[in-house]
Amino acid sequence: MPGYRRNNMNRLENLYRQIIMDHYKNPRNKGLLDDARYRKEHIKNPSCGDDVTIQTYCEDGVVKDIRHEGTGCSICCSSASVLSELLKDRPIEEALTISDNYTKMIANQPYDDTIEFEDALAYQGVRNFPARTKCATIAWKAFESTVKEVDDDE
Ligand code: ZN
Numbered sequence: 001m002p003g004y005r006r007n008n009m010n011r012l013e014n015l016y017r018q019i020i021m022d023h024y025k026n027p028r029n030k031g032l033l034d035d036a037r038y039r040k041e042h043i044k045n046p047s048c049g050d051d052v053t054i055q056t057y058c059e060d061g062v063v064k065d066i067r068h069e070g071t072g073c074s075i076c077c078s079s080a081s082v083l084s085e086l087l088k089d090r091p092i093e094e095a096l097t098i099s100d101n102y103t104k105m106i107a108n109q110p111y112d113d114t115i116e117f118e119d120a121l122a123y124q125g126v127r128n129f130p131a132r133t134k135c136a137t138i139a140w141k142a143f144e145s146t147v148k149e150v151d152d153d154e
Pocket of ligand 1: 045048050073075134135
């Protein structure tokens with residue numbers, strides 16, 4: 001029944017909204033560190049005021065720590081918290097693969113849906129709102145450039 005299905009969809013959307021609001025109100029790994037081992041990337045999205053800085057510390061090809069700081073909409077700020085949990089303690093290549101596929105999911109392009117996105121799955125609905133895709137990916141872009149810099153130096 002269409003009505004029943006619509007209820008299920010609403011329930012899923014509510015769950016996703018709760019995940020996003022939880023990370024927005026109680027951000028994990030927030031606050032930058034004054035530590036020279038960390039690499040930093042700052043990106044702004046003037047269209048909605050998002051301003052995010054991602055700081056990562058990598059060692060032996062592994063993302064050992066991710067910090068974030070910034071201001072902006074709930075989607076942008078919460079996604080920085082989500083990625084800091086999801087990508088921490090992963091090999092750099094694996095983190096980049098997840099980030100790449102997340103970006104494709106948000107852009108409504110084919111992506112590897114066997115990847116366990118965990119809380120990041122909550123943003124899949126953003127693909128229906130093209131104006132917000134930047135909000136959902138800006139922190140991920142910043143993350144990618146912090147770990148790609150490490151590659152360049154090696
Ligand atoms: Zn935004």
